[in-house]
Amino acid sequence: METGNVLHLLSAYLFCLGLLALLLRRNTLIMLMGIELMLNAVNLSFVTFSRELNQLNGQLQVFFVITLAAAESAIGLSILVNIYRNFGSIKTDRTTSLRG
Amino acid sequence: MSFQDLFPVDSLSVLQWQAMFPLLVLGAASVLGLLVSPIPRAGRAFAFASVSGGALLSLIGLSFMSFQDPVSVLDGVLYFDRSSQVFSFVILAVTLGCCLLSVGFDKREHLVAELYPLMGFSAVGMIGLVSSRHLMMLFISLELMSLAVYVLVSMQRRSAEAAEAGLKYFLLGGAASSVFLFGVTLLYGTTGTLELSALAQSAQGLWQGQVPLLFALGLCLIAVGFLFKVGAFPFHSWVPDVYTGASTPVTGFMISGVKLAAVGLMLRLGAEIFALPGLLESHGALSQVLSVVTALTLIVGSLLGLVQNNVKRMLAYSTIAHTGYLLLGFMALTVGGQAAAADAIASYSVIYAVMNLGCFAVLTLVNPEGHDDLMLKDLAGLGRSRPVLAFALSVFLLSMAGIPPTAGFFGKYYLFLSAVSSGHIALTVLAALASVVSAAFYIKPLVVMYMDQPQDGVSAPSPRWFGAGLVVAITLVLTVVLGMLPAWVSHLL
Amino acid sequence: MNSLLTYIALLPLATAVLILLLPSALTSISKALALFASALVGVLSLYLWLHFDPQHALAFAVKAPWLPALGINFELAADGLNLPLVLLTGLLTPLAILGFWNHFPEDLKAQKHWAALLLLMESGALGTFLSQDLVLFYASWELILVPAYLLIGIYGGEQRRAATLQFFFYTFAGSLFMLVGIASLFYLQTAAGAEPSSSFVALQKLKIAFDGEGLASLASAQGLLFLAFGAAFFVKAPLLPLHAWLPATYRQAPGIVTLYLAAILSKMGTYGILKVLIPLCPQAVQAYSPVLMGLAALGIVYGALLAIVQTDLKSLIAYSSLSHVSYVLLGLFSLTEGGMGGALIQMLNHGIIIAGLFFVASILEQRRGSLLLKDFGGWSQATPVLAVCFFILTLGAVALPGTNGFVGEFMILVASFKASVGATVLAGLGVILGAVYMLQLYQKTMFGPLKEGDKPSDASFLEASFLTLLVAAVIGIGVAPQSFLERSQEAVHAVRSRFAEPTSAAWNTHSDQAVVSKGV
Amino acid sequence: MTTSTLSVLPLWILLLPLFGFLFNALAYPLAAGGTSKTHPGVAGSVASLFMGASFVLALLGYGKILGGADALHQPLYDWIHFGELKFSLALHLDPLSSMMTLIITGIGSLIHIYSIAYMSHEKGVSRFFAYLNLFCFAMLFLVLSDSLLGVFFGWEGVGLCSYLLISYWYSDEANVQAARKAFLANRVGDLGFVLAMALIYTQMGTLSFAELIAGVSGAAVAPWLFGAAALLFFAATGKSAQLPLYVWLPDAMAGPTPVSALIHAATMVTAGVYLFVRMHVFFELAPALMSFVAWIGVVTALLGGTIALVQTDIKKLLAYSTVSQLGFMFIAVGVGAYQTAMFHLMTHAFFKALLFLGAGSVIHACDGEQDMRKMGGLAKALPWTHLFMLVGSAAIAGLPVFSGFFSKDEILYMTLAQGRGNFLLFGLACVAAFLTALYAIRLLTLTFWGPSHFKGHPHESPLLMTGPLFVLAVLATFGGFLGIPHEWAHDAHQLSLWLSPVVAVTGGHEAALSEALVSGFAVLISVIGLGLGYAIFRKNPDLKVLGLEKLWAAKYYLDEIYQAVLVRPLHALGALVERGLEQGFMFRLGDWMGTGVQWSGDRLRAIQNGDLQAFTLLLVTGLVLVLGILWTWAHI
Structure with missing residues (x-):
């Protein structure tokens, strides 16, 4: 397996890890990390593809993704603070008042 | 060192500047709004003035442009054509409407003044979403739109529901967009380009009959992305909770604005990639999946809407049902190969936006003080206490149900037309049944408003906000006039 | 292209909107405005009736592009088929408003609603009858749904909630299937390479495939179309199994709305069959006509049987209306020229008679305050005018020769005898049962001893004038129906020629079911 | 086809009663301000005037036909002309219908005059006379129209008027129920009529008598003919009160007596017989049915006769006697003696009207009492009525010279002479004749002779009532001479001469017994019957016949x-x-x-439980499913 495929597998693997974090952990902070992990997995796959296609374009997109990930985590944390103030905890098992 | 060699960018032609005018004006206005909003006392008014002024200006500018031959900036990153003009026009109108809508309501509900600039930023993201052919630009605009809306949703500091809605929308939205992004990388990897038309050519070149697995995988992941945003079946769970949690003008903004942009994205991707000949037809499995998704969206939307007694949650499910109808058009466009379906989707989404905006304008005026939700029984006796509002709400609801004199009927008929022409008779019949069931809960408010006596509890003094009243009037006239003269809203593209 | 028909169809709609927009000070004139507008439409429809020459297929045609891209245009025309019904609607509405003048609710706002919603219904009915474009037909068909729903829902009897919901869903579900039908017609046109247009003339040129035997034929194109359009029309008419909404709705609706539902709106269903269903799926209707005639005949007996055991006035008349409409359906499904002509004039006759009966019922209800038969008796001495008019209307309902009921009944019986003997004999039984319950109704209210202390006041001038006009129509059409029939001769002949050799019944007395030879 | 001269006479005969109806129903009440203020004298005389005028015109018509014109024809208008359905209405006065018009207008006028006095104490009587005139109009329409459809118009019209007149006193529930029963029984019959018309029109494409008879005369016996004839007979049993559908006639006595006389004795109930005679060529083509008709006739005659024997109400007795006499007419029709049937129809009209009006004057005298057991010994108090009732009873019993003798004996003779007749039929007919004599004498003994049980003091009816009685009595006695049997005198049977152009005499063969012998035998039976009856009923009114009387009662x-x-x-x-x-x-x-x-x-x-993890799970499963499908698809 040349490195390209290994790296693809690695990025897919990281992506699934992030998704699993989102699924299994109830702590919103960990879920936030999960999303960040998924975004970084995407960066990795971008880089590997651009290396395979030996174009610079792929790597260029990584910067956009990074900035967006940053913006996203900023907003995510502020929502987290808001949840803590209202629910007194950041566990998602509390946040089920909207239902039906 | 001149500017040129510091930033060696090739200057844009006048036409390109002209095309980007709405984006720029609205962006600048939103930034200005952001700057002025912390001013004590007058901050709110200034923010509203700047954002709505910007929106109005770009609206007028846009209406003077004509995009017979599309204008592309940075070869495809921004691509302005007839469909982007139509969608941007409606998006700007909706944003303007929502700003007008919130005047007065935000003061009473103590929403921060940044409400308007955030709507402005989200609108910029939407316009970017509908007028770009570059996958990464699509992703960025999608994120810009969503981030602004995440904040809008969780804006009411003291309400737990808003916080919870914000959290749900943020986490699920984040997951969905990363899945979308992963799809983008796969497409990039297999075709080597991110620009849609180039991608389509090289994709066709790639396979002579056999669609490469990675490409199909990428397509599925992208499909998940926009299906989430549109609220289709497996990815719809967030819709009711977020729409109920958010405050009414924000929900109005999401229901008409965000949904519209998502449909624009779906239409763009559908027309450019999914409708590629040989793609979905050959992929029997994928088209089956799509029809199952459509069917289930219809069923969930209409059935669950029936059992609600919270008006906003009921309307949330009704949008899911409408997504079902739109997916029906999408199926006709992609699987059925009906080019006319694109036009049906466009006109249906425009009518849909008008109906829902009007509906939420009325709900804002009727929403009880504080953040407790508007229940069906709160509407009792509205027919007598506020006859005009009751009449307006009835017209909007009947239009959603598709009763003829209103625009909703024509939209539904046009969609059914393209769906049947593409051979999906069974799905159309299911859509007909779903609209009967959804008619059941559309007339529930009618029954309550006209046939029940208002309960003895003191009904909140109904606010006289000029902005919301104006929006109700305009949307009401539009719904009825478009119903009578549908020629204006057909064949937009 | 004179715009007589546009005025007829849209004047009520315009006045309705005007009434809704009336400032609160002027709401008192809403009733008068409604009367004036409908009277004007009545005069116009009379003018249309007099100046219609049967040779000219589509008279007074009005055609304006509505949605050219999809081939939909605002096309109205008077032809032999819709002329009697336009006249019925045009004349009956002002008379009904006149007759019900002091049956309107007292409070002005309610009067405003009644007047506006009634005019909306009239516009819907006229639009349906006059439109020559399928989408316009559908739009006006749906237009009557909301006003009827609101009128019954807000101003109906006690259990109006369940009745209105049933009424809404039966009609709405039916019409939605019609919408799918119309959409598939558009598809069939494009598939056949024709330029899509939803006007009846173009649609009738379409060759729709019909093959397969028995139930399998339902799956063919024409079979599916038959089901789609049938769903809407059979619910509205109503044909037997789809009539569940009728008794409750007629009983709970306020007087004038029941009159409108029974006299005019149910005719939209039967007219739809004659104008849309038979011309568009001739082979399908011909293949299923024995089953349909059986259902119609069963409907006659079913309605009559139920009417006999009813205890209150309105449901008795409601079931009698079901029985009479099934009669019209029997004529339509006989697919003979005489049968369809008889059905067309019977639509007019039934409209007149049932309007009279429901009007009398609401007079009785207003005077006595109850609808139960046992609360009445011996009114003939106290209210002679009402008694005489009610008696002549009863004779019309019983189809006594010399009244208009007999004209249609006789034509349908003779014509459908050729198509299917069994159905005709069953229909005959229905007529006898009809006499049973109609006489029972008349005698329980008008004959017998007057209950002590019961001094009902006779029909007022307005009520009496409405009744005398109806009675004049009953006897007039009964004695000289030819002037009504000759106008629709050409149109019915055209519909009849849509399909090949009729179901030539190889006749012999012993086989009760006539041998139906497959018309190719 | 007989040549017919165009004339407006039949139209006027028809329209005069209609004008009478309009006057009494609309003009007079409006003028007088409500029916209750109308005076019986005025209403009655105007009505009688119109009837009289119509009678005169009928005589004129009779004269014209006597003078050589075969028939008077007056086309009215095209009723329906649509697609394959063509119906038009026309009036046709030929010997048969002229005879019927004479009976209707003649007896009708007498009864109108009689009713002026009879109904004098009622208030709001214009309604009564309006209905009577309407009835005559409908009956005239029935006999004058030239097509089955026209007959049907009259057929249902008379049914309507009989309903209105039976329930004239509608405040009494019993009358209303009786009227409804009558109307419904007629409606059942009328359904048969409509289906027959539909069948005939489907086969022949026309309903007019002339074309029908022309079209059918050559044709072979087709199965549908039997069907149509059976349906028409079913309708006739409804209208002429024969076995299955006769139950309404006795209850119809709830109406005023002149109504019973006019409608339920003289005219309406004979409509069935008239229909058979009018279309006799058509019915001859269904011989099996005709013998069935004869048998129905004789059974009804016996049935009517037996029940009449035990009746206590004077009008009910006469009602059952009418049922029985109609049975006789149907025997004549059944065996094919159509002219005899018409002859008996005429004579029956005379003496039955006489009997009913006589009974009316008895009731009038005993101010409303109808139970014969409460009467008795009225001969002295009501001399004239007694005399006229004597004449009527003699005629019905068939004593020589009186009209009943000629017509009934001719029927008895015809049961032997005609092809379809046989001895058994003859025998049963004789039994029926015997019963007739019995109940005739029962009526006389119970009301007029014997001890007087009547408390009040009866008074003779005024001239207005006895006058018409006198005329009818004359007709009842000398009416028979119109039909003296052939053997007794050269072309004596005036009536058959008169009817022969329209009603051909069907082939009679030499009967076992000569006509004279038969009539002698008949007279013997009636004399024995009268004597026996007098003997029995003088002692006690209740007849004991080995337990049968309970069945009859x-x-x-x-x-x-x-x-x-x-x-x-x-x-x-x-x-x-x-x-x-x-x-x-x-x-x-x-x-x-x-x-x-x-x-x-x-x-x-339930799946919408608001838990974030559940939402993501749904999202992920959706994703995994799609990818799974893609994977399997790619690898199959």
Whole structure:
């Protein structure tokens, strides 16, 4: 397996890890990390593809993704603070008042 | 060192500047709004003035442009054509409407003044979403739109529901967009380009009959992305909770604005990639999946809407049902190969936006003080206490149900037309049944408003906000006039 | 292209909107405005009736592009088929408003609603009858749904909630299937390479495939179309199994709305069959006509049987209306020229008679305050005018020769005898049962001893004038129906020629079911 | 086809009663301000005037036809002309219908005059005379029209008028029920008529008598002919009160007596016979049916006669006697002696009207009392009525010289002479004749002779009532001379001469007994009957005939049978359908669908539990499913 495929597998693997974090952990902070992990997995796959296609374009997109990930985590944390103030905890098992 | 060699960018032609005018004006206005909003006392008014002024200006500018031959900036990153003009026009109108809508309501509900600039930023993201052919630009605009809306949703500091809605929308939205992004990388990897038309050519070149697995995988992941945003079946769970949690003008903004942009994205991707000949037809499995998704969206939307007694949650499910109808058009466009379906989707989404905006304008005026939700029984006796509002709400609801004199009927008929022409008779019949069931809960408010006596509890003094009243009037006239003269809203593209 | 028909169809709609927009000070004139507008439409429809020459297929045609891209245009025309019904609607509405003048609710706002919603219904009915474009037909068909729903829902009897919901869903579900039908017609046109247009003339040129035997034929194109359009029309008419909404709705609706539902709106269903269903799926209707005639005949007996055991006035008349409409359906499904002509004039006759009966019922209800038969008796001495008019209307309902009921009944019986003997004999039984319950109704209210202390006041001038006009129509059409029939001769002949050799019944007395030879 | 001269006479004969109706129904009440203020004298005389004028015109018509014109024809208008359905109405006065018009207008006028006095103490009588005139108009329309459809117009018109007149005193529930029973029984018959018309029109394409008879005369015996004839006979039993559908006639006595005289004796009930005679060529083509008709006739005659024997109400007795006499007419029609049937129809009209009006004057005298057991010994108090009743009874019993003798004996003779007649039929007819004599004498003994049980003091009826009685008595006595049998005098049978152009005499063969012998035998029977009856009824009114009288008194339990077989099951079925199908299933159909959808909505609601993890799980499973499908698809 040349490195390209290994790296693809690695990025897919990281992506699934992030998704699993989102699924299994109830702590919103960990879920936030999960999303960040998924975004970084995407960066990795971008880089590997651009290396395979030996174009610079792929790597260029990584910067956009990074900035967006940053913006996203900023907003995510502020929502987290808001949840803590209202629910007194950041566990998602509390946040089920909207239902039906 | 001149500017040129510091930033060696090739200057844009006048036409390109002209095309980007709405984006720029609205962006600048939103930034200005952001700057002025912390001013004590007058901050709110200034923010509203700047954002709505910007929106109005770009609206007028846009209406003077004509995009017979599309204008592309940075070869495809921004691509302005007839469909982007139509969608941007409606998006700007909706944003303007929502700003007008919130005047007065935000003061009473103590929403921060940044409400308007955030709507402005989200609108910029939407316009970017509908007028770009570059996958990464699509992703960025999608994120810009969503981030602004995440904040809008969780804006009411003291309400737990808003916080919870914000959290749900943020986490699920984040997951969905990363899945979308992963799809983008796969497409990039297999075709080597991110620009849609180039991608389509090289994709066709790639396979002579056999669609490469990675490409199909990428397509599925992208499909998940926009299906989430549109609220289709497996990815719809967030819709009711977020729409109920958010405050009414924000929900109005999401229901008409965000949904519209998502449909624009779906239409763009559908027309450019999914409708590629040989793609979905050959992929029997994928088209089956799509029809199952459509069917289930219809069923969930209409059935669950029936059992609600919270008006906003009921309307949330009704949008899911409408997504079902739109997916029906999408199926006709992609699987059925009906080019006319694109036009049906466009006109249906425009009518849909008008109906829902009007509906939420009325709900804002009727929403009880504080953040407790508007229940069906709160509407009792509205027919007598506020006859005009009751009449307006009835017209909007009947239009959603598709009763003829209103625009909703024509939209539904046009969609059914393209769906049947593409051979999906069974799905159309299911859509007909779903609209009967959804008619059941559309007339529930009618029954309550006209046939029940208002309960003895003191009904909140109904606010006289000029902005919301104006929006109700305009949307009401539009719904009825478009119903009578549908020629204006057909064949937009 | 004179715009007589546009005025007829849209004047009520315009006045309705005007009434809704009336400032609160002027709401008192809403009733008068409604009367004036409908009277004007009545005069116009009379003018249309007099100046219609049967040779000219589509008279007074009005055609304006509505949605050219999809081939939909605002096309109205008077032809032999819709002329009697336009006249019925045009004349009956002002008379009904006149007759019900002091049956309107007292409070002005309610009067405003009644007047506006009634005019909306009239516009819907006229639009349906006059439109020559399928989408316009559908739009006006749906237009009557909301006003009827609101009128019954807000101003109906006690259990109006369940009745209105049933009424809404039966009609709405039916019409939605019609919408799918119309959409598939558009598809069939494009598939056949024709330029899509939803006007009846173009649609009738379409060759729709019909093959397969028995139930399998339902799956063919024409079979599916038959089901789609049938769903809407059979619910509205109503044909037997789809009539569940009728008794409750007629009983709970306020007087004038029941009159409108029974006299005019149910005719939209039967007219739809004659104008849309038979011309568009001739082979399908011909293949299923024995089953349909059986259902119609069963409907006659079913309605009559139920009417006999009813205890209150309105449901008795409601079931009698079901029985009479099934009669019209029997004529339509006989697919003979005489049968369809008889059905067309019977639509007019039934409209007149049932309007009279429901009007009398609401007079009785207003005077006595109850609808139960046992609360009445011996009114003939106290209210002679009402008694005489009610008696002549009863004779019309019983189809006594010399009244208009007999004209249609006789034509349908003779014509459908050729198509299917069994159905005709069953229909005959229905007529006898009809006499049973109609006489029972008349005698329980008008004959017998007057209950002590019961001094009902006779029909007022307005009520009496409405009744005398109806009675004049009953006897007039009964004695000289030819002037009504000759106008629709050409149109019915055209519909009849849509399909090949009729179901030539190889006749012999012993086989009760006539041998139906497959018309190719 | 006989040549017919165009003339407006039949139209005027028809329209005069209609004008009478309009006057009494609309003009006079409006002028007088409500029916209650109308004076019987005025209303009655105007009505009688119109009837008299119509009678005069009928005489004129008779004169014209006598003077050589075969028939007077007056086309009215095209009633319906649509597609394959063409119906038009026309009037046709030929010897047969002229005879009927004479009977209708003649006896009608007499009865109108009689009613002026009879109804003098009623208030609001213009309504009564309006209905009487309307009835005559309808009956004239029936006999004058030239097509089955026209007959049907008259057929139902008379049914309507009989309903209106029976329920004239509608404040009494019993009259109303009787009227409804009459109307419904007629409607059942009329359904047969309509189906027959539909059948005939489907086969022949026309309903006019002339074309029908021309078209059918050559044709072979087709099965549909039997069907049509059977249906028409079924209709005739309804109208002329024969076996299955006769139950309404006795109850129809609830109406005023002149009504019974005019409608339920002289005219309406004879419509069935007239129809058979009018279309006799058509019916001859269904011989099997005609013998069945004869048998129905004789059974009805016997049935009517036996029940009449035990009746206590004077009008009910006469009603059953009418049923019996109609039975005789149907025997004549059944065996094919159409002219004899018309002859008996005429004579029966005379003496039965006489008997009914006589009974009326008795009732009038005993101010409303109708039970014969409470009368008796009235001969002295009512000399004239007694005399006229004597004449009437003699005529009905068939004593020589009186009209009944000639017509009834001719029927008895015809049961032997005609092809389809036989000895058994003759024998039973004689028994019926014997019964006739019995109940005739029963009426006389109970009301006029014997001890007087009547408390009040009866007074003779005024001239206005006895006058018409006198005329009828004359007709009843000398009416028979119109039909003196052939053997007795050269072309003596004026009536058959008169009718022969329209009603051909069917082939009679040499009977076993000569006509003179038969009539002698008949006279013997009636004399014995009268004597025996007088002997029995003088002692006590209740007849004891080995227990049969209970069966007869209960009218062979026919009413109960109809109630059990028809009426009650109908209501039960209706109630069952109402409860079971309509309320149980149909009305709740909507609710079931509603709750069904509601239930599934609630089930679906469970997956929307608001938990974030659940949402993501749904999202991920959706994704995984799609990818799985893609994977399997790529690798198959």
